[in-house]
Amino acid sequence: MAPRNSTSWDAGRFLKTLAYFDVIPLFSCLQRLFKGQTQHPINSPTGAKRMGVVLVAGATSALGQQVVQRLLAQGYQVRSLVPNLSQGQEILGGEADLIVADVTQPDTLTSKTLGSIDAILYCPDTALLSAGINAQSPTAFFDVQNLAQAAAPVLSQPGETTFFDFTYPSTSLKELWGAVDDVVMGGVSQSEVHLSDSSALFVGNVSTANSGGFASIRTRNFSSAIALGNYQGIKLRVKGDGNRYKFLLRTEEKWDGVAYSHSFATVSDQWMDIEIPFSALVPVFRAKTVPNDGPIDPNRICSCQFMLSKFEYDGALNPQFTPGPFQLEIASVKAYGGPTLPQFVLFSVATSPQSDHSESDSTSFSEDEEWVRSSGIPHTIIRLHQSTEITGDRSLEVASLEDIAELSVQVLAQPEVYNRTLARAIN
Template structure:
């Protein structure tokens, strides 16, 4: 694991949270905590704990992206009231996703063609409501390119971002496109100046096929007016100001685009988003609850369910809202793990565990064991983008104790490799 990045633990004074903090510290990993009460946190976690985020509500509402930009994963334990406040700043980075009804005036992309240099080429960017992979909306970069008057390029470019995008945690950009057999360029700028160096890479497309194109930041080269600038500063992924897509007659340094043809062209674009190299490990580990899908499940015998399921309404629909929180995480684009423990106990760790999906199991599990699962998940590609329930094999009615002279062997991994990323999470299909 990259120990130069800080791990944020939300709800760090709770039963699971403080154990997570302790385990991370024992592994020598840098930790920052999000809590409600500073005095309580320092008393429980020690005077040296990093409390850069104070969790008084009036402070949480002022937290911005810069507070979490230096963090690697986030471990969110069961601290009511904290979840909704940090969620907006942990969204997956996505630069374009088409929406039906978006007018051209509202789109962040605008045409930048060779007319600025006397040419006659022209292009546009619009939303095709039915041109997507599955009949849904897609973006469409299209136009007519001509070499008249020494022209030969068309492009679309975003407006400068009001705040630079920091993609230093990512390895490149992924474009989901329907190719036309031509070669295009992606240009990223790190300066607000209009006519300046653009960090550029080219990519080929396959005619009439949807494809995902990965453009690593390491492939970018500093280009100004189709010429390499050898003394330009290296690309800085933490200072991205704008993006540009181009179809051009020219490659770089006098070379020509081998696929260039004058006339009409079009490139459907489904998404542009940042990606991380494989293997991807969870960046967000969330402790939820077993039972979150059960209150509204038809045909369920509530008399055989835990109290939280039977009394969901009386408890302010707590499980309903926990499920909504899970859904937001799953939809965010962040690599995640959602742990749904059964009833939490203060018993020691060490019992054998049962991992399951579908939200059907009942039982118990120690808080210490859940903390171990959270810490293990951070480093496990097999836990990425999975939701699962977990309990001990010990019946709820049977106390679990550990013989100090013969303690159980510590588990160093979690058994998630056989779990599905596409499980229905207990919902109806």
């Protein structure tokens, strides 16, 4: 006979949890085989090399295609702005994250369409042709103006970069997060994560039966550790139910290893921005502090987790815990306190062959350059010249289309080039 205070334990859910997080590799492999999956789903939010969400306007142009490929190779989350879905899929592939909008039509560039973004690269068709620059066709001023005005409300604050943007649901987000509840320790709490149009919902029912009392959602291990050493901490945008939750980061790939935790209170039905300095994260193992482990290494983030638990730390009870149904709505997870990086990379065509290619010569500025400068958005302008137009004894590095695309991606991670103009000649 079962003890009076016990509740039936779900062994099937226990095995399913272990399989989802590859704790039982052979079982996970067989499960994928029966589902027709040939490999593990992509399990990193950013490829784990770079963080951030980048919008590429003009993604189907020759330059735009090169830029998209390099951003993805660097690990960025890329959203490609395309004129229509079929053309975008044909040129960029069926797996690309496409946004159908027209930069000439401001009403198509809504906050809901764009989602939260960290940077924009504008690659207009008129800037480059396969044979080189069409110097007689400068970039369209109103296109740039429309794009900058639409992006300004959804751009991250300078010094912030996006870890997870739940305002823009995607298949990769859905495949990355799973539930880890007290069923792994004999409990009966249950939780799950739902992606809505504008947020993620961490919902469920937490029970103290069978000496349990926690529910959580956790990411699979990222394919490579994410480096956040240039940032001060993590910023959450959440709406809770009055419970006190935990946010945890892990710096090792062990299933049951040390995590770095911070507790935060919520106010029922109220959006809150929670800043968690890395210095405030406490090393814990099964809700017990492990002071000998020292501070977190922010350059080695392997996974993260949200949790509701009846316990705080070292046997103390959570002062704002209520068993039963719960809900935590999550809009985003960002890193904050980093350097100011370029957030608008504009490709511009030189308006005069006599330009000295410097920022001080205002006569060489095109209208789109002036607009970007006056927008207040941290930017880098890459002004392009035909190599045949360079006069006098001034020289520019002559670059290929591939070189220009690589340069545009590299400047996104270089604080020293924000609000600067870089001149390049192209064959």
